[in-house]
Amino acid sequence: MLSGMYIHIPFCLNKCNYCDFLSFKSTVEEREKYVDAIISEINMYPKFPLETVYFGGGTPSLLTPEQVKRILSNLDIKEGAEVTLEVNPKTVDFEKFKLFKDAGINRVSIGIQSFNDEKLKMLGRLHSSSQGEEAFFLARKAGFENISLDLMFSLPNQSIDDLKDDLNHLFSLKPEHFSIYSLIWEEGTDFFAKLEAGVYKETENDLEASMYELIIDSAQKNGYIHYEISNFSLPGKRAIHNTKYWKNEEYLGIGIGASGYFENVRYKNVLKFPEYYGKILDNVKPILEEEFVNDDEKEIYEYILGLRIIPDGITPRGKYINLCDELVKDGFLVKNNSNYTLSQKGVLMANDVFDKFI
Ligand SMILES: C[S@@+](CC[C@H](N)C(=O)[O-])C[C@H]1O[C@@H](n2cnc3c(N)ncnc32)[C@H](O)[C@@H]1O
Ligand code: SF4
Incomplete structure (x- = not known):
């Protein structure tokens, strides 16, 4: 039975230079209106006992703990479920982490990206390396025992030594889990424009492969299991929610631009606020496109997604x-x-x- 829910929070303080995720600047009022709308959308689906809930973004940590609590109170969450919130270091303090925990969040995924201040500036991040690290310590102090950190590599002008520094810093913190993504040059981003203008160059294939090998090797030496292409965990700390995607299980996707997989249909929600709010007002699911997955396609998904889980x-x-x-x-x-x-x-x-x- 379906047991996972993804909730998209499309708000960020600022757009990072490399990112094309669906996210916008917002006011307090807009965020409140959006929370009301996603609760209405949630109530358009049957209530499933959920083993995982994942607030992704955008920057879900821009919501208040009360808003998160209000959303969660509309869900049937099983005892022991994994409830994750993506966090941008610039949006949190100790008190907020504590309140998120009281609201029912038990896993945070913090967007660190790099521990190098120069690289963070180039990426358009609003926080410094020490603020990223501080967010990790504050989450620990607030009682989070399941913390994931997001990093990126293959950045413009990044050397193997730069990456080694980032990895050493990462391992010194000992998070339960980390994801590390090779930079994707997304059309429409500031980075892409700079690539086209010749300001930045793509990383040579050989260097990128050496970087990836270094990540895998040093993660293993530090006790991490490379369990998915971009994901590493301490034993027993795999991301349960994401593992549902890779196991080709059904899940609900809630919010603007969210994807879901329900009753053999893969769907994507509308991408624009007026359409989203219009559908919610009409009490209609805000779905933009749907694709029925037949048995043959399901089998292919099973293999392609399944192979991503390296040990399984x-x-x-x-x-x-x-x-x-x-x-x-x-x-x-x-x-x-x-x-x-x-x-x-x-x-x-x-x-x-x-x-x-x-
Ligand atoms: C929705 S964001 C995570 C939370 C929060 N928005 C933040 O950035 O602090 C998901 C992750 O995707 C990764 N990401 C975003 N754009 C990317 C790109 N163009 N190439 C590679 N990774 C990217 C980043 O590591 C980012 O942390
Ligand atoms: S990387 Fe995260 S904080 Fe930056 S724009 Fe994308 S979603 Fe927002």
Whole structure:
């Protein structure tokens, strides 16, 4: 049964130079109106006992703890559920962390991006390295025992030594979990314009591969399990919510621009506020597009998403067994009885491996 919910909070203090996530500047009134609307949207779906709730953004930590509590009070949350809130360091203090915890949040994912002040400035982040670190300590002090940190690599002019410094800083904090994403040059961002103008250059493939290998190697040396392409955790601390995506389980996506997967349909919500509020007012789900997933497509999703969970992998059926055996011969997968997982080479070239299934 469906047991996960993603809630999109499309507000940020400022737009970072590299980011094309759906987010806008907002007033206190706009945020209050939005919270009312998402509660109405939540109530358009049946009540499922939820094992995971994920507030993503944007910057969900721009909401007040009372608003978060109000949203959660409209959900049926199972005992022991994972309830995550994405946090931007610039929006929190000790008191706010404590109140988020009292409101029912038990996992925070803090957007650190880098511990290098020069890089943070280039990224357009509003916080310094020490403010990022401070946010981590404040969350700990407020009682959060499950903290994830977000970082990025392959940044313009980033050297291997810069990355080593970031990783050393990260491991010194000992978060339960971290995600580290290679920079994506998104069209329409300030970064993309600078790339086109020749101000920035893309990282050479060889350097990017060396950076990724360094991350994997040093994470393992520090006790982290590389359990998904961009995600690392201490034992037993995988992100339960995101794991539902990779296990191809259904989940509800709530809020403007949110994606969901419900009753065999993958859907995406409308992207504009007037449309969103209009649909909510009419008591209609604010869905922009829907795609029915048939059994064949479901099987492909199962393999492509499943392979992302590096230690678990997949158990293919029918014609996909032959494909996986071919990929073993080419060195991309490793076979263990009827189970296949990405090899070291497969992890480095994961997108090429996934393409073979389409
Ligand atoms: C919604 S944000 C997380 C929370 C909060 N908005 C923040 O940035 O502090 C999700 C993460 O996606 C990553 N991200 C955003 N844009 C990216 C890009 N163009 N390339 C790679 N990673 C990106 C960042 O690491 C970011 O923390
Ligand atoms: S990276 Fe985070 S804080 Fe920056 S614009 Fe994107 S969603 Fe907002």
